[in-house]
Amino acid sequence: MTHKIAVLPGDGIGPEITEQAARVLGALGLDLAMETAPVGGAAYDAHGHPLPAATLDLAKNSSAILFGAVGDWKYDSLPRQFRPEQAILGLRKALGLFANLRPAILYPQLANASSLKPEVVSGLDILIVRELTGDIYFGQPRGVREVEEGSFKGEKQGFDTMHYAESEVRRIGHVAFQAAQKRSKRLCSVDKANVLETSQFWRDIMVDVAREYPDVELSHMYVDNAAMQLVRAPKEFDVIVTGNLFGDILSDEAAMLTGSIGMLPSASLNASNQGLYEPSHGSAPDIAGKNIANPLATILSAAMLLRYSLNEAAQADRIERAVQAVLEQGLRTADIHEAGTEKVSTSQMGDAVLKALK
Amino acid sequence: MTHKIAVLPGDGIGPEITEQAARVLGALGLDLAMETAPVGGAAYDAHGHPLPAATLDLAKNSSAILFGAVGDWKYDSLPRQFRPEQAILGLRKALGLFANLRPAILYPQLANASSLKPEVVSGLDILIVRELTGDIYFGQPRGVREVEEGSFKGEKQGFDTMHYAESEVRRIGHVAFQAAQKRSKRLCSVDKANVLETSQFWRDIMVDVAREYPDVELSHMYVDNAAMQLVRAPKEFDVIVTGNLFGDILSDEAAMLTGSIGMLPSASLNASNQGLYEPSHGSAPDIAGKNIANPLATILSAAMLLRYSLNEAAQADRIERAVQAVLEQGLRTADIHEAGTEKVSTSQMGDAVLKALK
Numbered sequence: 040m041t042h043k044i045a046v047l048p049g050d051g052i053g054p055e056i057t058e059q060a061a062r063v064l065g066a067l068g069l070d071l072a073m074e075t076a077p078v079g080g081a082a083y084d085a086h087g088h089p090l091p092a093a094t095l096d097l098a099k100n101s102s103a104i105l106f107g108a109v110g111d112w113k114y115d116s117l118p119r120q121f122r123p124e125q126a127i128l129g130l131r132k133a134l135g136l137f138a139n140l141r142p143a144i145l146y147p148q149l150a151n152a153s154s155l156k157p158e159v160v161s162g163l164d165i166l167i168v169r170e171l172t173g174d175i176y177f178g179q180p181r182g183v184r185e186v187e188e189g190s191f192k193g194e195k196q197g198f199d200t201m202h203y204a205e206s207e208v209r210r211i212g213h214v215a216f217q218a219a220q221k222r223s224k225r226l227c228s229v230d231k232a233n234v235l236e237t238s239q240f241w242r243d244i245m246v247d248v249a250r251e252y253p254d255v256e257l258s259h260m261y262v263d264n265a266a267m268q269l270v271r272a273p274k275e276f277d278v279i280v281t282g283n284l285f286g287d288i289l290s291d292e293a294a295m296l297t298g299s300i301g302m303l304p305s306a307s308l309n310a311s312n313q314g315l316y317e318p319s320h321g322s323a324p325d326i327a328g329k330n331i332a333n334p335l336a337t338i339l340s341a342a343m344l345l346r347y348s349l350n351e352a353a354q355a356d357r358i359e360r361a362v363q364a365v366l367e368q369g370l371r372t373a374d375i376h377e378a379g380t381e382k383v384s385t386s387q388m389g390d391a392v393l394k395a396l397k
Numbered sequence: 398m399t400h401k402i403a404v405l406p407g408d409g410i411g412p413e414i415t416e417q418a419a420r421v422l423g424a425l426g427l428d429l430a431m432e433t434a435p436v437g438g439a440a441y442d443a444h445g446h447p448l449p450a451a452t453l454d455l456a457k458n459s460s461a462i463l464f465g466a467v468g469d470w471k472y473d474s475l476p477r478q479f480r481p482e483q484a485i486l487g488l489r490k491a492l493g494l495f496a497n498l499r500p501a502i503l504y505p506q507l508a509n510a511s512s513l514k515p516e517v518v519s520g521l522d523i524l525i526v527r528e529l530t531g532d533i534y535f536g537q538p539r540g541v542r543e544v545e546e547g548s549f550k551g552e553k554q555g556f557d558t559m560h561y562a563e564s565e566v567r568r569i570g571h572v573a574f575q576a577a578q579k580r581s582k583r584l585c586s587v588d589k590a591n592v593l594e595t596s597q598f599w600r601d602i603m604v605d606v607a608r609e610y611p612d613v614e615l616s617h618m619y620v621d622n623a624a625m626q627l628v629r630a631p632k633e634f635d636v637i638v639t640g641n642l643f644g645d646i647l648s649d650e651a652a653m654l655t656g657s658i659g660m661l662p663s664a665s666l667n668a669s670n671q672g673l674y675e676p677s678h679g680s681a682p683d684i685a686g687k688n689i690a691n692p693l694a695t696i697l698s699a700a701m702l703l704r705y706s707l708n709e710a711a712q713a714d715r716i717e718r719a720v721q722a723v724l725e726q727g728l729r730t731a732d733i734h735e736a737g738t739e740k741v742s743t744s745q746m747g748d749a750v751l752k753a754l755k
């Protein structure tokens with residue numbers, strides 16, 4: 040069976056890094072049909088919308104999406120619905136990609152890259168499971184209105200609605216508990232239940248879901264404390280599950296603990312394991328087109344694509360081993376380069392991974 | 398004129414640390430009337446409520462509140478309105494304490510305490526200005542309801558409302574711009590304007606307030622990026638202004654960068670400079686009553702009390718210099734103790750600060 044894969048390069052370094060990841064996917068000997076479409080600022084420039092109908096259709100009709108990155112300063116002044124990041128939000132919503140898996144792994148070869156002390160982070164291996172289609176990201180009503188009562192009566196007010204329905208919490212809970220079962224069997228649910236009704240509701244349901252996973256130890260932590268503990272002793276975490284907004288913040292904080300965000304992939308899955316795979320880093324317009332960006336996060340995202348959407352775990356392992364191998368060989372793009380290692384370009388890194396696949 | 402000060406020791410280590418701070422305040426030769434009242438779990442035990450009417454009255458009728466800490470595992474199963482932290486939320490709301498000032502300072506003598514590399518954090522000196530009475534903390538409506546339409550129709554849903562009115566953003570903006578004027582003249586406003594209406598509204602008003610402070614350079618950063626940049630290069634920040642929820646998360650993250658949260662004070666002010674002053678750390682019930690907690694964050698909170706609510710900047714300086722002096726002398730409580738320094742108890746640390754005041 041041919042697997043259809045939508046390749047959405049996007050803006051900035053997006054095209055260069057997806058090119059390398061697509062080469063790697065193409066070299067595995069699988070029956071893949073890769074089709075490319077514009078997204079983000081590039082799509083706005085070409086078609087007047089960051090997520091054109093044709094791109095959305097392609098994404099919907101594919102088994103998986105290999106996504107580069109979107110965004111550039113030059114789109115900052117556009118009305119919000121035309122800005123590049125609306126493409127990501129639109130894809131998440133349209134495809135129901137509710138489960139975001141964000142590993143924060145520090146490769147031993149890159150321990151120096153972190154701003155944290157090596158003993159605090161070396162060997163770090165956290166998985167953040169972020170709910171991705173609910174919470175305050177899409178909650179209605181939202182907007183600007185006039186305040187109707189109280190001390191600010193008559194003034195304008197910006198407002199948003201945070202909410203989670205029972206089955207929304209349950210389904211991300213199941214994803215997280217099952218991930219924890221495959222790892223250390225410890226799951227930490229992060230919320231703000233001492234202040235938010237949404238969080239108390241989330242917590243109660245997580246406790247209920249936990250009854251189906253007696254082998255997993257569930258703990259709860261407030262989001263402010265989690266932001267602290269990630270800095271103090273990140274290795275005490277294994278799997279973290281949290282809502283869309285807190286997950287946005289904590290997954291980026293956790294990624295930066297490694298100091299090598301150019302290495303970190305992500306997966307966003309729906310209920311039928313259709314998924315969007317993208318590096319955790321952004322579009323880096325300042326270095327776009329220079330063939331110096333690190334393609335490894337996107338290549339590792341392609342590995343996640345094989346594992347989760349194509350059920351090709353052995354091929355995913357093969358890519359991950361190849362990435363390990365090039366690090367072992369001392370090859371480094373500029374972002375992770377240090378004395379004693381060999382600085383290579385984006386395409387040279389791609390070449391090296393391809394060679395290591397053999 | 399006699400200044401009335403409410404001393405609210407609270408739970409856990411609260412009583413021991415406020416005792417030392419009150420001793421320091423009492424030794425300055427100022428005309429202060431300090432009165433103590435129960436708060437938090439201690440107040441719930443004694444009076445059935447974490448913020449008894451008498452405590453609230455005392456707080457309202459004082460120039461300032463010296464607050465210890467509240468909370469203990471044993472209250473975790475109480476209904477939310479009786480839990481210790483409701484006392485803090487209640488005081489903030491009742492007194493209109495909208496401006497939370499949270500310095501994150503790394504004392505050179507304690508650079509090793511951080512989990513970050515010394516070169517990344519030594520000399521760190523950030524001020525986070527957090528809005529404290531608005532946002533999703535108090536927004537109505539909130540609760541649990543039935544979903545009325547869409548894919549989760551008929552299910553239960555937890556929900557909260559985030560909002561900011563124009564003058565709420567303006568007044569915290571003025572506090573932050575004025576703080577920046579006294580420091581490096583750089584202010585970073587943190588929001589999530591690419592997703593939230595509340596944030597876009599916040600950002601637009603900050604831009605407007607900025608016109609009154611042409612000497613201050615205003616920048617904007619998304620909260621997820623701020624959580625990353627605090628880890629990567631915290632010294633690039635000077636003053637940060639942000640909403641209640643993001644401020645909760647980022648101020649704790651920033652505090653932990655120093656590795657010595659036992660040193661960090663905070664102030665929460667209203668429009669007439671009445672204020673609540675408390676250490677940034679919690680009640681640490683596990684070490685309560687052992688005379689080993691670090692009283693310096695509370696003593697430094699007393700210094701902020703003098704500076705902001707009593708307009709006694711010289712006396713505040715005096716305390717801050719005394720704290721510097723005891724660090725110079727090599728005195729350390731257990732939380733910041735390292736080889737080559739002298740471990741002292743809570744009360745010995747208080748004694749040393751008193752002596753250094755002279």
Ligand SMILES: CC(C)[C@H](C(=O)O)[C@@H](O)C(=O)O
Pocket residue numbers: 124127128287591592621
């Ligand atoms: C671009 C933005 C809307 C997005 C988010 O907030 O989810 C991004 O920060 C992410 O984490 O993928």
Ligand SMILES: CC(C)[C@H](C(=O)O)[C@@H](O)C(=O)O
Pocket residue numbers: 233234263482485486645
């Ligand atoms: C105890 C809790 C309600 C409080 C908050 O979230 O504001 C605390 O975390 C703080 O930052 O003072």
